[in-house]
Amino acid sequence: MILVGELSLWVALLMAAWTTTVSFSGGLQGRPDLVKSGERALYATFGFTLLASIGLWTALFMHDFSIKFVASYTSTNLPKIYTFTAFWAGQSGSMLFWALILTAYSAIAVFSNRKTNRAMMPYVTGTLGIICLFFLMTMCFGANPYERLDWIPPEGRGMNPQLQNPGMAIHPPMLYLGLVGTAIPFAFAIGALVTRQLDAQWLGAVRRWALLSWFFLTIGIVLGMWWAYVELGWAGYWAWDAVENSSFLPWLTITAFLHSIMIQEKRGMLRKWNVTLVAMSFLLTILGTFITRSGIIESVHAFAQSPVGDWFLVFLIAAAVATAYLVSTRLNDLQANAELESMVSREAAFLYNNLVLIGICFATLWGVLFPILSEWVKGDKITVGPPFFNAVNGPLGLLLLALTGIGPLIAWRRASTTNLKRQFTWPVISGVVTFTVLFALGMRQMYALVSYLLAGFVFGTIIQEFVKGIDARRRMYGEGLFSASMRLVGRNRRRYGGYIVHFGVAILFCAFAGLMFKKDLTATLKAGESVKAKDAYGSEWVFTSQGISSFEQLNRRVVAASFNVTRDGKNMGILSSEKRQHVNAAGEATFEPSTEVGILESPKQDVYLVFTGAVDRETAAIHINFNPLVWWVWFGGIIMAFGGLIVMWPQALRAEREGGYVAELPSESTATLVGAGA
């Protein structure tokens, strides 16, 4: 099986090359037989990539340490689940995983469009073929997961203990599912540009993929934050690190696209912009991969300076040039057929939303690339840190939050004064009340107060939209509260699913603001000694050391420090933090000791305890953090993903197909059946 897998990789490469050649020439010469052959070759590319992947998994489970990849990331005593996830723990394996998702997505996209978009599809297939070809080539010639060692080690090196975490097992696949998803809309954009079919036809095929991409990226990013929080021991979840940023950039452009696509559907505006956003999302994905794999930028995440980076750079430049050429030669076809009528309209709110998202994207990109740019210009490498990102993205983020509340309230085209009054009264009251209450409670940090004011406004908007919609259904159909709310969401998944996403976003902002009130302290405690601390809410905590214990567990030796915790005299249980020394099957130490933090989690705040070191056999040095509202980051992330799921839910898809995909609706029909806020 391993040999079959190795050979399959090369066959897949040939198939991808065939797909590309045949699809483009079939499209240009108008020969359906060639086009058909290209599509079949793409399915075959997926088939052989799948075989290659099964081969690598087989090698991992059979512990074939003659393969460098297997020897480098696994050992015989690694738990089964992590042996499985070791597939994407290293450079070459993760490339294969990427290729697997890419070819699977491509095959699904081509298959589901086998009867539609015929003129465009040869170029879509061809473009996907090129992307697959690129990844397979990079693997075959640059980072082959099947590379052999010239000797067979008796045991593998094992997996870095920090990666032995459930979050890290799921985070990379989610991220890849999201990042790779940007390739499909990109291929459709290229197809649409080549065939000049730029009205709205291609958008129908693309929106669902963009949504899918957004969905997985959201989950991937939040999981990454969670992993960093529980595993790295610095009590934070986002450091504006180059690697974090490179997953955040395409997320921003996809989010912008999911909003601006609505303007093209309803008003036929923003055609150039939408093509650009789709292309940017894909290019930023490739740029991010280049940044993270080439070692060009310093990052907490460690990367080898591998030649793979150069491949990505070449591909990035080629793709950017091709896109720029296609867009510039088709500007006439991209002309909008409507104009912005009023500043006080939903279109304008959406445009500003796009502007702010792109602003954040640009500022972040600027911060990421600054060391390279400054080295070019001044000859010195100058880096910017989190303060830069916070200073720029903080205000922009709040502006975005405000728009999240404003957008749904304004009518399309031109909002009247009565419309504004009726729509804004309650949400604004909700925001102001939130602000006043918090101020009265003694909160004085301006940044946090503004965040909560705006979040209150957004919550008001969303609740008002739901109440109005449910109310309308109850009056019109005499439905009960429960069935009315279920049907309201079920019949308008895009709209109300979107509101649920907004709800999650507002929760996230509240959680971010919570960190302005974090507190921390360090202590060195003998068994029986205790330390007192006050949190941001004014409660008094006492941590009493229970001493240090040592024991063996699974594939590691553990030294644990435990503390009895009380809050205002009430017992909160035992909190432990561990130092783990991972060992191999022979009992020898592998890797450096890793720290496992102890977290006492609650919606109000996390108590985050790190055992930094043992001074002697019974004295532990610790670092305690009180992190308010962190719990809400994970909760907000789940809500966002849930909202995305509602928007994507396949039944909406079936209804869409039955009715035919109606894009660029005349503006009269935009008032939805019920719950019309306009």
Added chain:
Amino acid sequence: MKARNKFLLGGVLVLSTASYLMASSIDETATYYLTPAELASKVSDNPRFVKNGVKVGARVVSGSIVREPSGRSVMFKMTDGTKTYDVKHTGIVPDTFTDGVDVVVEGRLDANGTFQSTILLAKCASRYENAPDKYPDTPGYKQGMPATPRA
């Protein structure tokens, strides 16, 4: 004024605010990123340079690490092959910090020429590569057998 122009005006306003924020905060947070040799030459060119906070990327000299038992500070030497500095780091020590790894330290030189670091990042080449050149040195894996020739 046409709505389009009003929008553009608003857009320019938003973007210029963003640019202003970017420009003003870059000056506050920009930090030189140097190798030990570059730091030494900056300091010899301009002795006042010592006052600036900098980031230095270097490799930890094997065997030079002296840890304080509480785990809150550590002393070591870092080098780029041409210049070596003593480092005293106070703050969080990441799990990946060990002999021979590449580190990025942020802080400043003190009067004695010791680098006082407050932020320490260690790159264990593990996320994407397990430092293949170091692989044979890993304890326990030295006695491998030669690979059997493959068909």
